[in-house]
Amino acid sequence: xxxxxxxxxxxxxxxxxxxxxxxxxxxxxxxxxxxxxxxxxxxxxxxxxxxxxxxxxxxxxxxxxxxxxxxxxxxxxxxxxxxxxxxxxxxxxxxxxxxxxxxxxxxxxxxxxxxxxxxxxxxxxxxxxxxxxxxxxxxxxxxxxxxxxxxxxxxxxxxxxxxxxxxxxxxxxxxxxxxxxxxxxxxxxxxxxxxxxxxxxxxxxxxx
Amino acid sequence: xxxxxxxxxxxxxxxxxxxxxxxxxxxxxxxxxxxxxxxxxxxxxxxxxxxxxxxxxxxxxxxxxxxxxxxxxxxxxxxxxxxxxxxxxxxxxxxxxxxxxxxxxxxxxxxxxxxxxxxxxxxxxxxxxxxxxxxxxxxxxxxxxxxxxxxxxxxxxxxxxxxxxxxxxxxxxxxxxxxxxxxxxxxxxxxxxxxxxxxxxxxxxxxxxxxxxxxxxxxxxxxxxxxxxxxxxxxxxxxxxxxx
Amino acid sequence: xxxxxxxxxxxxxxxxxxxxxxxxxxxxxxxxxxxxxxxxxxxxxxxxxxxxxxxxxxxxxxxxxxxxxxxxxxxxxxxxxxxxxxxxxxxxxxxxxxxxxxxxxxxxxxxxxxxxxxxxxxxxxxxxxxxxxxxxxxxxxxxxxxxxxxxxxxxxxxxxxxxxxxxxxxxxxxxxxxxxxxxxxxxxxxxxxxxxxxxxxxxxxxxxxxxxxxxxxxxxxxxxxx
Numbered sequence: 001x002x003x004x005x006x007x008x009x010x011x012x013x014x015x016x017x018x019x020x021x022x023x024x025x026x027x028x029x030x031x032x033x034x035x036x037x038x039x040x041x042x043x044x045x046x047x048x049x050x051x052x053x054x055x056x057x058x059x060x061x062x063x064x065x066x067x068x069x070x071x072x073x074x075x076x077x078x079x080x081x082x083x084x085x086x087x088x089x090x091x092x093x094x095x096x097x098x099x100x101x102x103x104x105x106x107x108x109x110x111x112x113x114x115x116x117x118x119x120x121x122x123x124x125x126x127x128x129x130x131x132x133x134x135x136x137x138x139x140x141x142x143x144x145x146x147x148x149x150x151x152x153x154x155x156x157x158x159x160x161x162x163x164x165x166x167x168x169x170x171x172x173x174x175x176x177x178x179x180x181x182x183x184x185x186x187x188x189x190x191x192x193x194x195x196x197x198x199x200x201x202x203x204x205x206x207x208x
Numbered sequence: 209x210x211x212x213x214x215x216x217x218x219x220x221x222x223x224x225x226x227x228x229x230x231x232x233x234x235x236x237x238x239x240x241x242x243x244x245x246x247x248x249x250x251x252x253x254x255x256x257x258x259x260x261x262x263x264x265x266x267x268x269x270x271x272x273x274x275x276x277x278x279x280x281x282x283x284x285x286x287x288x289x290x291x292x293x294x295x296x297x298x299x300x301x302x303x304x305x306x307x308x309x310x311x312x313x314x315x316x317x318x319x320x321x322x323x324x325x326x327x328x329x330x331x332x333x334x335x336x337x338x339x340x341x342x343x344x345x346x347x348x349x350x351x352x353x354x355x356x357x358x359x360x361x362x363x364x365x366x367x368x369x370x371x372x373x374x375x376x377x378x379x380x381x382x383x384x385x386x387x388x389x390x391x392x393x394x395x396x397x398x399x400x401x402x403x404x405x406x407x408x409x410x411x412x413x414x415x416x417x418x419x420x421x422x423x424x425x426x427x428x429x430x431x432x433x434x435x436x437x438x439x440x441x442x443x444x445x446x447x448x449x450x451x452x
Numbered sequence: 453x454x455x456x457x458x459x460x461x462x463x464x465x466x467x468x469x470x471x472x473x474x475x476x477x478x479x480x481x482x483x484x485x486x487x488x489x490x491x492x493x494x495x496x497x498x499x500x501x502x503x504x505x506x507x508x509x510x511x512x513x514x515x516x517x518x519x520x521x522x523x524x525x526x527x528x529x530x531x532x533x534x535x536x537x538x539x540x541x542x543x544x545x546x547x548x549x550x551x552x553x554x555x556x557x558x559x560x561x562x563x564x565x566x567x568x569x570x571x572x573x574x575x576x577x578x579x580x581x582x583x584x585x586x587x588x589x590x591x592x593x594x595x596x597x598x599x600x601x602x603x604x605x606x607x608x609x610x611x612x613x614x615x616x617x618x619x620x621x622x623x624x625x626x627x628x629x630x631x632x633x634x635x636x637x638x639x640x641x642x643x644x645x646x647x648x649x650x651x652x653x654x655x656x657x658x659x660x661x662x663x664x665x666x667x668x669x670x671x672x673x674x675x676x677x678x
Contacts, residue, residue, distance in 0.1 A: 056542070058678065076546045104536075344620075
């Protein structure tokens with residue numbers, strides 16, 4: 001049993017990309033009601049780390065475990081409990097914002113249109129619900145992607161640069177969502193360049 | 209129990225073992241191929257139907273056999289590498305593919321040279337040669353896929369998977385081509401390599417077969433050394449090996 | 453609260469169909485390509501209808517293979533480009549369910565659609581109406597099998613910038629048995645002999661491929677998703 005038996009634990013993870021040694025023995029732990037802010041210059045493997053943590057990328061060495069179990073032993077069950085937002089908003093331009101959410105969230109849990117609309121409401125894009133995603137602005141798409149994370153009601157949030165393209169109001173919304181997620185017992189791993197202003201048990205990790 | 213296996217598959221060990229084995233393979237190949245060539249081309253009696261033209265079988269049949277053998281070893285090495293994450297398996301697969309493809313080309317060229325006096329044309333869509341051609345396409349696919357990836361480890365794994373899929377398909381392809389041929393041509397066309405063969409013709413053929421396999425082993429060892437060096441160029445032991 | 457595999461399958465199929473019907477032009481392109489290729493052969497050969505009838509099964513099948521292959525490139529590509537493939541991979545359902553659903557939906561909008569227009573093409577090529585049943589059945593089995601082979605190829609090439617030529621290069625050799633038995637079955641039906649043997653082989657290939665290919669395609673996709 002490792003230290004964070006009730007949360008996420010990453011132990012001495014190594015990843016090579018060709019000749020590049022991208023992650024050199026990264027370790028971290030993240031429990032409930034905690035936020036971990038990962039920062040660092042470009043090319044230090046922040047996105048790679050997130051992909052390792054969510055189980056998309058298998059590290060050459062090292063181990064990732066969630067609630068005491070290695071994530072490769074029960075990958076689907078683990079992935080059902082997490083919500084990942086990549087630096088692309090991952091929306092289909094031909095589908096409306098609501099349909100995008102319905103197909104993405106609907107695979108994780110049974111969800112009604114009202115729940116999805118209220119998630120869009122909380123991120124401030126309720127008016128865009130029935131517009132095709134291709135007509136939305138970059139900031140609106142980011143907010144829709146955030147609504148997707150919210151609607152998944154996952155315990156672990158993995159967010160890659162969630163503040164990109166957001167205006168000041170959007171950043172505030174984002175920060176308060178993070179705050180209430182963590183306050184409600186969730187964990188969040190956030191990759192971001194700049195300082196986070198979230199009032200919670202926040203630690204910071206610098207990748208170099 | 210697995211530790212010896214992983215030690216066996218460690219790059220410096222593979223590099224040294226390949227270096228030690230290559231001269232033996234090469235020497236034995238020279239002896240068996242030498243005997244096979246002299247006995248097959250000079251002393252074996254001419255075929256009563258095909259005359260001296262049949263002698264090309266001493267090159268054709270072993271190359272055709274080796275083309276399949278090399279594909280199978282490539283696919284199996286890739287499968288081992290994919291399942292147990294043994295990187296040297298990918299090196300063996302990558303070293304094996306071009307050799308196998310060369311044997312395939314050799315089998316195609318000798319087959320169509322043989323076809324010229326037999327069928328009056330270089331290419332008569334003989335089922336074995338057609339299967340051989342498709343096998344060449346499979347080789348080309350695997351090799352192009354491996355080199356298409358910027359990240360070599362992904363290219364390795366993609367090529368390994370395609371090799372396995374191809375291996376499963378080889379018998380299906382061969383069977384379907386034979387079926388297609390029987391549908392369109394009937395059995396009048398002379399087939400390459402009729403089974404009943406007198407010993408005076410057979411012994412040199414078997415010797416050539418063994419010689420070709422040894423030759424494949426020798427070239428595989430040499431190419432494997434190159435592959436290992438290239439893959440491990442960042443490792444400390446490679447820098448030391450190059451310096452000394 | 454978790455969603456079952458069948459429900460997830462249905463949801464992904466609906467998503468794919470929804471996306472396809474929002475872009476009707478892309479839905480029609482493979483079919484038009486099929487018609488164009490079959491038009492090329494009579495123009496390039498001669499107008500002797502008897503000769504054309506002899507060539508018809510081969511022409512029909514080559515055109516069907518090429519046009520299905522043309523659309524296979526997009527099976528995972530557009531989802532990989534906009535990041536939705538990662539979301540699908542992380543939905544907690546196991547990637548195989550997603551791969552099966554996407555491939556099946558792809559077959560519905562390309563393979564099955566191609567089977568539906570094949571009587572028109574068959575008539576133009578002089579295939580008698582008596583052979584239509586065999587032609588439709590063989591094309592249905594063949595395109596479904598091809599979709600599965602193509603899913604492996606599409607999974608392997610999805611991360612590559614210019615993967616579409618490579619996709620054809622690796623899938624076409626694997627598809628040759630389909631061409632042989634499919635065109636063979638149609639040929640026999642035209643000449644009035646029994647096509648049952650060839651159809652059995654096609655059906656066996658289809659079952660075999662549908663059983664194993666989903667796992668191969670999942671592994672392929674995982675390799676390139678990394």
